[in-house]
Amino acid sequence: MPAYxxxxxxxxxxxxxxxxxILPLRTKTRGPAQQLSQLPAGTSxxxxxxxxxxxxxxxxxxxxxRANTFxxxxxxxxxxxxxxxxxxxxxxxxxxxxxPGMAKRDAEKAVGNIALETNFAIPGDAGFPLNQMFxxxxxxxxxxxxxxxxxxxxxxxxxxxLGRVYSDGTGQPSxxxxxxxxxxxxxxxx
Numbered sequence: 001m002p003a004y005x006x007x008x009x010x011x012x013x014x015x016x017x018x019x020x021x022i023l024p025l026r027t028k029t030r031g032p033a034q035q036l037s038q039l040p041a042g043t044s045x046x047x048x049x050x051x052x053x054x055x056x057x058x059x060x061x062x063x064x065x066r067a068n069t070f071x072x073x074x075x076x077x078x079x080x081x082x083x084x085x086x087x088x089x090x091x092x093x094x095x096x097x098x099x100p101g102m103a104k105r106d107a108e109k110a111v112g113n114i115a116l117e118t119n120f121a122i123p124g125d126a127g128f129p130l131n132q133m134f135x136x137x138x139x140x141x142x143x144x145x146x147x148x149x150x151x152x153x154x155x156x157x158x159x160x161x162l163g164r165v166y167s168d169g170t171g172q173p174s175x176x177x178x179x180x181x182x183x184x185x186x187x188x189x190x
Contacts, residue, residue: 031152061087
C-alpha cells in the first residue's frame with residue numbers, strides 16, 4: 001500500500017524555495033504565507049472536509065500523520081509532499097514532548113517551546129535530517145523566508161495538534177495520539 005500524498009500537489013502558482021512549496025495557510029501567526037480565510041464560528045478543524053476552501057496543508061499533515069507514520073519509504077511527487085513530510089516530522093517530534101497524564105497547560109508549554117525555537121535546521125543546513133530529498137535555498141534571503149514560513153507552520157501545527165490531543169474534554173492527553181510517541185517517520189526525527 002502506498003503512502004498518502006498531498007492534495008496540494010496540483011496547487012497553481014506555487015512559490016518554491018529550493019523545492020519546498022510556500023503554500024497558503026489558515027493561521028493568525030505572522031509570516032510569509034498567504035492567509036486563507038478563517039473557519040466560520042462553530043466549525044471545528046478536526047473534521048474539516050478537504051474540499052473546504054479553508055482546508056490547508058497543516059490540516060492535511062494532522063489528518064495524514066497517523067497513516068503516513070507507518071511508512072518507512074515515501075515517494076515524493078512534488079513540492080507539496082515536502083511540506084507534508086516536514087509537518088509530519090515536526091508533529092512526531094512535538095508529540096514526544098507530551099507525556100501521559102500531562103495537563104493541557106503543561107503540554108502547551110512543552111510543545112510551544114519547540115514550536116517557538118528559532119534555532120532549527122532548514123533544508124540545506126548540516127543538521128537537517130532529510131537533506132538528500134530537499135534542495136537548499138539559493139541565497140540568504142530565500143533561507144530567511146523559508147525559516148519564517150517553517151516557523152509559521154510549526155507554531156500553527158503546535159496549536160492544532162494540542163487541540164486534537166486534548167479534544168476529549170477530560171484534560172488528559174489522548175492515549176491514541178500518545179501511542180505514536182515512539183514512531184519515527186521514515187526512520188527520521190527533527
